[in-house]
Amino acid sequence: MRYSKIISTIFCILISIAAFSQIKPNINTKPYPYGNPVIKHMYTADASPHVMPDGRVWMVTSVDHEDGGGYSTMHKYHTFSSKDMVNWTDHGEVLNIYDVIGSNVEPEGEDWALWAPDMVYYEGKYYLYFPVRILYKEGGYDEKTRKTIAYTGVAVSDAPDKKFTVINPKIKGTQGIDPAVFIDDDGEKYLYYGTHYGAKLKDNMMELDGEPIKMEVDDERFMEAIWMDKKDNKYYLSYHSHYDKPIDPENPDDLHRKKSRLDYGVSDHPLGPFEYKGILNYELGVNVNEGPKLPGKNYVPWRLYQSNHGGIVEYHGNDYLFYHTSALSSWRQDEFKGPGTWTQRSVCVDQISYDESGIIRPVQQTLTGVEPVIVDQPFEINLALKDTEVTNSTLKFENINLGTGYYYAAIEMKGIKEPLKCEIRLDKPNGALVGTFVIKKDGLTETLLRNAKGTHSIYLKFSDELPTKSSIKSVKIFAGSPK
Template sequence: MNKIAAIILLLICSLQLYGQKNMNQEPYPYGNPVITHMYTADAAPKVMPDGRLWMVTSVDHKDGGGYSTMHALHAFSTDDMVNWVDHGEILGINDFDVPEGEDWAIWAPDIIYRNGTYYLYFPMRNKLKDGKIDRYVAVAESDRMDKRFTITNPRMKGVERAGLDPSVFIDDDGVAYLYWNQALMGELTEDMREIKGEMFKLDYGANNFMEAAWMHKRNGKYYYNYHTRYNGKVAPSNPNDSERKKSHLDYSMGDSPKGPLKHMGVINYELGYNTIGGPKMPNQEYVPWRLTQSNHGAVVEYHGQEYFFYHTSALSSWRHDKFKERGVWTQRSVCVDSLNYRADGSVIPVQQTVKGVDKVIINQAFGVTLNRKDAITENADIKRRYFLAQNEDIIKFENVDLGSGYYYFEVEFEATEINSKIEVRKGSPNGLLMGTLLLNSRVLTANNGISQTFLREANGLNDIYLIIKSEGDTKVKFWKPRFFAGSPKKLKI
């Protein structure tokens, strides 16, 4: 009987760890998490060219089973930060030819748009027949966010070392970087499919990195957040035990995406720490999911407010027993709360809530075209249908109203033999660099003669400066300069 009892106890413990049937089907009563019809984790949010905020997530299985059962990536979008649309699975384990006897899983992804293509980066965790674990990063691409992606690089070179949690970042000068596990990073090639040169370790000013790297930029400063190493389970009687290393998200900041960075402290405390509102664990003063550990964060700015994406087991706790227990930490759900800063640029740690964020209302045009008749320049030629300029020429547009924010800029252009660029600045010729257009044959072919760039801090009433960067006397011919993605497009039903 003792053996039988031990087996039963083991099965009960396994269910608590890896998942239980979702017996409670009543509507989830709070605003966080934001997706409540399925389990989602590891959100990667980005503003896309349609002006909507999209996120790609990994998926935890509804019946549990742990991280090895993560077999899909889903896409969601919102136009107001409150109401989310599920666009379905964009990549899954069936897109791979998994050998018989092996167990493959897809973990935390990231996504980015560049010149007509959406690039999806995701880590594979493959258990081989001999029991060994193979980890690496793959790339998939699509011309739309709401349709299935095609794998274009099944295994990135240069990311062999513990390829986990890839995070992609394009700086305002047009250079793209990939960050991943062990605080490793590298510059991406222009086709966004490989690492250019050798990877290297980012100096982030500390020695507590575990996983979940994410880079964002604000006011010229670079912010790198990550999940810290932790030890020990959260004790119900003392969840804030000072002797236990916490499952925090820390951050470092500095003046270069390649480091060195200064470690600044916590950006997001453990899940459920000091959460405002919500249910309490029976006989305790904290929310039930305070006792779970899994932290993964991402940052995005949308019309004047920065948002922090993370995940908790709140939905799992509700589905299993209406908040009587902690839920399961491998059944996670994406939450969103505001991210704010002090005057010196340091981060105020995220205040986790069950309410979530307020609805965003956007009242402005989708695009703002810069009219040739309004252009001011000393050296560039303004023709009837186009601009003709060369290296260091400056074209100015006065009093351009960018409202609460425009997230992309584009021009149509004619091919040149020399690679050229157009810097998009505001305030002065040496003012804030919001983004950089690449003018070369690859972009011309890939995006039908249009060069586009993501923009940061393109808001308010400003003088706009287009600064031409080319070699020698090379002439750059372009037309139809336009800001766009200033308001979200409605979805076609």
């Protein structure tokens, strides 16, 4: 029995070493036979999904190298978009490590990499937040002895499918990896990164507004991959937990081993404190009973290789988790006869369900993926100003059908002398807040909307009396269906 245990442990260690050192060629050219992962022609990881003003879901992803080589070979980002959550368009490379370095070579003795990014739309521009991770080669690659630094930079573009330009290569005050950006219903903007740090962002989107804080998350296993979501006026902070490795192939569900999960906590404030609520996503491959099995085992081949990272988006009535597995590399390398490669991952999408109290049921990972989303409603709704009731700097628009969801709003004004805010509320002047215009000057001002669906009266509630001689030229709700 003891001899068997030793052999099993040695095999387990060898598998772990192979994940980083062995380069397996992608020799299988047969089409990948399942719906998950959703990107099948290249290796993608760390997806960050958002609905953009064109009404489509966009994600920016890390890219794992086609030839393997580990996390240090992650040098670029791609963007992808979908109108139905199933079929995705690759818009190509939008940022490369050499755009960040400003040279076509890495500094001597250093390995630079671009890890998990996030991308958001704000005031007509797209902002891409990227973690720069630098490994100093004199420290070696061993996890215990290596020397690294990491911080967040930001790049900007006029469109999510165009090249991004670095506008701040290192945001002062940031440290660690995996930035996530969040715009709240009141117009405030937040940046999260590293080991549960959070801070407000300035309006220029390239600097922190005050000192970052280390948030209370009520869980000692927080490791990386921070993500912020909001539902029913609660803030959901999810993250990847610390875990034990390697996984014993004879006992992958060992109760005594810390698991590589996505966990989450909930708060009434975007900077916490957060109360731990449980598991969002089990280890990769857990409870996936459909599809292939690793030869001689009763679990899917990618069950042994763990690298959890989540992104959440709501799209026309359903909530979705984006994560990644090594299922595609297992297929492309040897048609599911082996586990694939740890650092050749691919984005998957599955649905999130909540119970009546707002607790997330752990996501059921699938190979089939999600059902296609079909949207049958206008792209935009122009609110009729001539029929508007105006009372105490509040405008009311009655019986507006927001269908399965609209994600942005725009107001055009003239005669603005000082900045003012305008809340967008449903059903009554102090009803549910779904977005806030921050109006700084004449012209068009946009804001994102959250939970703007169904038929409601819409109230525009200005923070101050409207200036004399000011006027509202137009108001529209848009991004209600994909362009």
